[in-house]
Amino acid sequence: MSKSVGKVETLFFEYKNPRKPLRLRVGGELDQFTLAYEMYGRLAPDKSNAILLYHAMTGSQHAAGVNTHVPGVDSRWTKEMHIGWWDAFIGPGRALDTRKFCIICANYLGGCYGSTGPASVNPRTGKRWGSSFPVLRMIDIVESQMKLLDWLGIRKLHAVIGSSIGGFLAQLTATRYPHRVKNVVLIGTGVETTVYQRIINFEQITAIESDPNFRGGDYYDGPLPETGLALARRIAHKTFVSLDAMCERARHEVISHKPPYGWYEMNHPVESYMYHQGQKFVKRFDANTYLRIVDAWQWFDLVAEADAKSFHDLFSRCTRQKFLVFSIDSDISFPEAEQEKLVKHLKHAHVPFTWIKVHSDKGHDSFLLEPHLFAPHLVQILNS
Secondary structure: OOOOOOEOOOEEEEEEOOOOOEEOOOOOEEOEEEEEEEEEOOOOOOOOOEEEEEOOOOOOOOOOOEOOOOOOOHHHOOHHHOEOOOHHHEEOOOOEEOOOOEEEEEOOOOOOOOOOOOOOEEOOOOEEOHHHOOOOOHHHHHHHHHHHHHHHOOOOEEEEEEEOHHHHHHHHHHHHOHHHEEEEEEEOOOOOOOHHHHHHHHHHHHHHHOOOOOHHHOOOOOOOOHHHHHHHHHHHHHHHOOHHHHHHHHOOOOOOOOOOOOOOOOOOHHHHHHHHHHHHHHOOOOHHHHHHHHHHHHOOOHHHHOOOOOHHHHHHHHOOOEEEEEEEOOOOOOOHHHHHHHHHHHHHOOOOEEEEEEOOOOHHHHHHHOHHHHHHHHHHHHOO
């Protein structure tokens, strides 16, 4: 019978090497940084049972079990964060079985849950990085986590798993380092940033940067840009949850008639629900981190960042791997057409793959909420 991994704690990988700094794609370098990570299960003596799990955009290293405190994260580690975001998937007897595998999940470089990011203190100045934190690309996040794997002594991953933009990172890992990955699991993702995503992301960027409290990103000594960040979250949230699921959730909301900003009075549960999503989010996330990750999303170039010449060149590196690709039929953030593009590239490059179409009314968030729809297929690829 499956059960949770129970109480867990966040660990910290400290990279410090002036001779071999992490060179960033856009320019600049970091000769020291911290990654917050968690591990579930034990590494085998030959370390061949490791699974690297990439979280989604606003996720964290805390994928499973109960963790009520993370040092240095301050008030951002709210009660909402205490249960792992993929808890139903990870544990003894679960899809990612900790009796067999060691699952590793790290907070992105640039993050706000213990990894070095804009809210962290710059060791050279003694002040928070703020606007001076370097520009990041998706490959920079991958390269930082590869250094974590090197430190752990893991030469080859049994699998890499990524959902949403975590799927971008999983693909970069598999194609940039094909000799280090055996299986690849991609859930609700694609091979490029779509026009729809660009528009939604641009709206979020302008929402944050238009907040008077944003102050160009140097706001840590004053009021935080909560209005802009809450609006950005509402803009994004409607792409994660299907309208049917949103209306169902909103039925349980208490309608607040108090005008949140001006004269308008909310008069429908869905308005109250969306308002609450924004207000809840600002308590647990940092606006600069949000912008750094969205910026990396806007500029994402799978082929270029993996140092390939074309999609065929890229995926031809993966013929010794097995891919499992999930589509969610109600997903409007990464619709089925995006996975179809991915599958066509895999087929053209003769990469072994399985494509599963999940039927759900939960939208993009199905991968967080409905483990029974994904677990049998995860078990099959991970145990084959």
